Amino acid sequence: MIRVLGCIFQQHDLRLVVVAAGLCVLACATALTMITRARAAEEQRTRLIWLAGAGAVAGSGIWATHFIAMLAYSAGMPIAFEPGLTVLSAAIAMGLCGVGFAVALMAGGAVGGMICGFAIAAMHYAGMAAVQLPARGVWDFPYVSASILIGVSLSGLALHFAFRGRMRRDYVLGAGLFALAIVGMHFTGMAAVRFVPEAGHAFSPMAMDPFALAIVLAASAAFIVGQGLIVALVDRYLARRAQGESLRMRDHIAELETTQKALKKASNDLTVALGVAAEANHAKSNFLASMSHELRTPLNAIIGFSDTMMMEVFGPLSERYKSYCADIHHSGEHLLALINDVLDLSRLDAGHADLHEEEFDPAELISESLRMLMNQAGKAQIGLSTHIEPGLPWLKADKRRIKQILINLMSNALKFTPAGGQVRISARLVPEGLAMAVSDSGIGIEPQNIPKVMERFGMVDSAMSRKHAGTGLGLPLSKQLTELHGGSLALESTVNVGTTVTVTLPRERLVARDAAIAAA
Numbered sequence: 001m002i003r004v005l006g007c008i009f010q011q012h013d014l015r016l017v018v019v020a021a022g023l024c025v026l027a028c029a030t031a032l033t034m035i036t037r038a039r040a041a042e043e044q045r046t047r048l049i050w051l052a053g054a055g056a057v058a059g060s061g062i063w064a065t066h067f068i069a070m071l072a073y074s075a076g077m078p079i080a081f082e083p084g085l086t087v088l089s090a091a092i093a094m095g096l097c098g099v100g101f102a103v104a105l106m107a108g109g110a111v112g113g114m115i116c117g118f119a120i121a122a123m124h125y126a127g128m129a130a131v132q133l134p135a136r137g138v139w140d141f142p143y144v145s146a147s148i149l150i151g152v153s154l155s156g157l158a159l160h161f162a163f164r165g166r167m168r169r170d171y172v173l174g175a176g177l178f179a180l181a182i183v184g185m186h187f188t189g190m191a192a193v194r195f196v197p198e199a200g201h202a203f204s205p206m207a208m209d210p211f212a213l214a215i216v217l218a219a220s221a222a223f224i225v226g227q228g229l230i231v232a233l234v235d236r237y238l239a240r241r242a243q244g245e246s247l248r249m250r251d252h253i254a255e256l257e258t259t260q261k262a263l264k265k266a267s268n269d270l271t272v273a274l275g276v277a278a279e280a281n282h283a284k285s286n287f288l289a290s291m292s293h294e295l296r297t298p299l300n301a302i303i304g305f306s307d308t309m310m311m312e313v314f315g316p317l318s319e320r321y322k323s324y325c326a327d328i329h330h331s332g333e334h335l336l337a338l339i340n341d342v343l344d345l346s347r348l349d350a351g352h353a354d355l356h357e358e359e360f361d362p363a364e365l366i367s368e369s370l371r372m373l374m375n376q377a378g379k380a381q382i383g384l385s386t387h388i389e390p391g392l393p394w395l396k397a398d399k400r401r402i403k404q405i406l407i408n409l410m411s412n413a414l415k416f417t418p419a420g421g422q423v424r425i426s427a428r429l430v431p432e433g434l435a436m437a438v439s440d441s442g443i444g445i446e447p448q449n450i451p452k453v454m455e456r457f458g459m460v461d462s463a464m465s466r467k468h469a470g471t472g473l474g475l476p477l478s479k480q481l482t483e484l485h486g487g488s489l490a491l492e493s494t495v496n497v498g499t500t501v502t503v504t505l506p507r508e509r510l511v512a513r514d515a516a517i518a519a520a
Helices: 004-013 014-040 042-070 085-106 108-131 141-164 169-190 210-310 319-350 361-372 374-379 399-414 448-453 461-467 476-482 514-520
Strands: 136-140 193-197 357-360 384-390 396-397 423-431 433-440 486-493 498-506
Touching: 004 014, 004 169, 014 042, 014 085, 014 141, 014 169, 014 423, 042 085, 042 108, 042 169, 042 210, 085 141, 108 169, 169 193, 169 461, 193 210, 193 514, 210 319, 319 476, 357 361, 361 374, 361 384, 361 396, 361 399, 361 423, 361 433, 374 399, 396 399, 399 423, 399 433, 399 476, 399 498, 433 461, 448 486, 476 486, 476 498
Parallel strands: 384 423
Antiparallel strands: 136 193, 357 396, 423 433, 433 498, 486 498
């Protein structure tokens, strides 16, 4: 040990020794990092690429350490290196290190490390054979054996700890032992030789200053090793990032699967609930239809008998009784109209509403409907007017249902138009078909309340609506009857200006006027 330390401190430029040692540590750490990436690789080809790179980095570092240390050596005489053997020593270091790393990956770190130790020794003594100087080398073979033993044993131990890889300190210990194997083997091997000057040795001395050459060599080797370290660190960062993304994606997928199961369960529960609601709705419609039918019989009797009493068929009545009879008659008619609306809606819901189609003149139907409401308009002091486009074609539809639609719309218009107002009924051809519109100059509806009045029993709470009885079935029923004919109902309204409800029947329901008259 004293001899080795004496060789280092007395026969070497310590500045270059420090440079060589630093480069050696960097190369060992980089090589082990690249081996770690090889162990993590899944594909065989990628693993081999990483091992080859690790061998090249380790071999470059070992060779550069040896060569810089040789340039730091002071033999007291000029020194040179034979190019062929120098290149061969570098190739030995790279190749055998790559083989050692591959064996370590397959058979265990200690075995692969020992091969790397032999690579260090073979590189060193091949490099020593390349040394040229006017002297003869005298070798101390016990020290030669010791140098080889140091390189092989420490390298095997280094890769054993590095490949055990239980903790970060194993990796650090492995890199430190590997660097110690290289440095220890080199300087022990240098302590094993003594150069005796001898005349007659021809050689070509180096043209470049040894110190400058060592710095250039160190910079070049550091660049190569640094590139390898950067690639390994970047790859490790990307791998960890990909692993993190994979874990996050896996958690996200698991969360989505859980959400999907919850949604599926909610969907199944909703389907069951909708089925129950549909059955309940069907039962309700059947009940309303049945009750409406049962109520119509006594109501018809009430209306008929009250009408008979008003006509005083069986004798005169006092004015008071006649007024009571009129109230009974009007209330019965109102209740019967309400029951008829409920019955119609129930039939529409149950899909039992059939159309009894016939061909008729829409202008004539509008006039009939208008006459039915003349008395009501007169009492309310509301003007009625029509604007019917001349030469309208006939309609093929359910005449009673179309009349029911018009009467419902005109009744609503009269109900919500104050005295002195106007209600106008128009009919004209549009590209979609026949448009019949009922317009009034009534109180109007606020935009946010329009969807509400289109719902069943939907009424807007206003001073005018409270003055008039109603159930809110007129518009929804008219809309459904229009759609049953394949048409559409649209409502436009402005507060304190008025409301326009337009019923549009499709062109397929229009019949040429002449053909319709001839068929009639």
